[in-house]
Amino acid sequence: MNLWRDIKGTFQPFWVTLRYLFKRPVTISYPEQKRTPPPRYRARMILTRDPEGEERCVACHLCSAACPVDCISMQAAEREDGRRQAAWFRINFARCIYCGLCAEACPTMAIQMSPEYELGNRDPLKLVWEKEDLLVDHGGKDPNYHFYRHSGIGVAAPRGGNDDELPPVNIKTNLP
Amino acid sequence: MNDLLLTGLLILIKLGMVLAVLLSMAAYLVLAERKILGRMQRRYGPNRVGFGGMLQPLADLIKLLTKEDFIPAQADKWLFMLAPGLAAVTALLAFAVVPFAPPLEIFGRQLPMVVCDLNVGILYFFGLSSLAVYGVALGGWASNSKYALLGALRAMGQMLSYELAMGLSIVPVILMARSFSLTEIVQAQASLPFALCNPVAFGIFFISALAESKRTPFDLPEAENELVAGYHTEYSGMRFGLFFVGEYLNLVVLGAIITSLFLGGWHGPLLPPIVWFLGKVLAVAFVFIWIRGTLPRLRYDQLMAFGWKILVPLALVNLLVTGGVLLWLGGAS
Numbered sequence: 001m002n003l004w005r006d007i008k009g010t011f012q013p014f015w016v017t018l019r020y021l022f023k024r025p026v027t028i029s030y031p032e033q034k035r036t037p038p039p040r041y042r043a044r045m046i047l048t049r050d051p052e053g054e055e056r057c058v059a060c061h062l063c064s065a066a067c068p069v070d071c072i073s074m075q076a077a078e079r080e081d082g083r084r085q086a087a088w089f090r091i092n093f094a095r096c097i098y099c100g101l102c103a104e105a106c107p108t109m110a111i112q113m114s115p116e117y118e119l120g121n122r123d124p125l126k127l128v129w130e131k132e133d134l135l136v137d138h139g140g141k142d143p144n145y146h147f148y149r150h151s152g153i154g155v156a157a158p159r160g161g162n163d164d165e166l167p168p169v170n171i172k173t174n175l176p
Numbered sequence: 177m178n179d180l181l182l183t184g185l186l187i188l189i190k191l192g193m194v195l196a197v198l199l200s201m202a203a204y205l206v207l208a209e210r211k212i213l214g215r216m217q218r219r220y221g222p223n224r225v226g227f228g229g230m231l232q233p234l235a236d237l238i239k240l241l242t243k244e245d246f247i248p249a250q251a252d253k254w255l256f257m258l259a260p261g262l263a264a265v266t267a268l269l270a271f272a273v274v275p276f277a278p279p280l281e282i283f284g285r286q287l288p289m290v291v292c293d294l295n296v297g298i299l300y301f302f303g304l305s306s307l308a309v310y311g312v313a314l315g316g317w318a319s320n321s322k323y324a325l326l327g328a329l330r331a332m333g334q335m336l337s338y339e340l341a342m343g344l345s346i347v348p349v350i351l352m353a354r355s356f357s358l359t360e361i362v363q364a365q366a367s368l369p370f371a372l373c374n375p376v377a378f379g380i381f382f383i384s385a386l387a388e389s390k391r392t393p394f395d396l397p398e399a400e401n402e403l404v405a406g407y408h409t410e411y412s413g414m415r416f417g418l419f420f421v422g423e424y425l426n427l428v429v430l431g432a433i434i435t436s437l438f439l440g441g442w443h444g445p446l447l448p449p450i451v452w453f454l455g456k457v458l459a460v461a462f463v464f465i466w467i468r469g470t471l472p473r474l475r476y477d478q479l480m481a482f483g484w485k486i487l488v489p490l491a492l493v494n495l496l497v498t499g500g501v502l503l504w505l506g507g508a509s
Contacts, residue, residue: 010471017216017470027219 036115039141042100043117045091047110047131048140052156055135056110056147059086063102063111071095072102083155089131094124108147112140186287194291198271202424203233209465216469240417248320248410255318260411260418263311267425270304273297274432275359277442277449289450290359297358298346301433302339305388309335311422312397316407327406330476331397334387337483338394342384344491345377348498349437362441369440376494378438380487385430387483390423392468396476431460
């Protein structure tokens, strides 16, 4: 009985492999056929803009602090109207591990992961992307979010002028 | 004088054609194996170089030739350099006795379609396949690496023990054909191939041939997950290439030997003999590849136990029975 099982177990696989020989391969031939990754796919980062078309990034350095491989660096600066911005913003995609921690850390939803995955390059220096390369013209995953409409220091709206904000407290009076 | 020159020229042309066909067959068997294995695993296999991957062997050759020829520091240099050649040359030489078509009538003379029709052809093939062990053993020994040495040890044990079963399974064929010459063995199968007369001998020979060519159910000498790459761990560049080519040449040669010993050689209806011969060799090669795509590797003790406790006694009993039957038939007539 055992011998019969062994013999069957030796010869049955041949039928399986022969059947599979005539099945269609499941390979996606990459450069010719490209699969569209899901929208939340974590490939290269983008710097998004708020609904008014201004840069969302306020150069708070939280992303570069969260980055486990230290691939993000920037220089903070301030515009004349008081709006904070990055003077330069640099991501080294040769070091990036696409973990998405920067996008999680970002308080203004400026830095986001995008599904664009074709970064392959023969020159590693071409993988260092500057702010101009990273900036996009849309709001990414949450196009309506506007950081300065919820808080801030009176840049886009006067202090306490936003819908969900209370007017500033008058510190000169004792009455509530 | 002119006659001698013509004969020599014909022999040279024949040799060149055999060599070219054999080597390109070995090269394209690599591609065929990779493609067939790929399809069995539902992928394409190499399909980038040339038309559908047809130039892949050439690309591999260029890659191997341009790679660094590395010799380990403590290696036995001369043996290390010699071993791959031995592995490839023995496989090439073994083809010499295989008849691949009936004699050809050309310029009023008989041209035998075999490189060298030895009257001890089988013994010659046997001797060379034993010599092939040397290539493996010396390569593993000279590398001065424990993986290579272990691979070589395994290869030696395996090939020597399966040689015995192989030899014993050929004896019935020799008894039936009453000759050691492969040409006459093929002639004796004109009506019925020996695989049908004596399927047990065929089975034993086929299994031993698998073990002899170090292919999948018996690929312990180069078990990747235990021994890195076995006896050719330390080889790189074209030296590794020679081992590789030798392995596939061996596949072709074993296919040819199986064809001539058991499958009736170039005999077959309708189609020309050379087509029958090539078709049979390729069919055997396909079965070898199919087995590689199907069966897992044996454990070493299973391999040895199977060889010594099943194949050798079975071959001996088969030899006895065949001899008895032949004697009885001979006595009756």
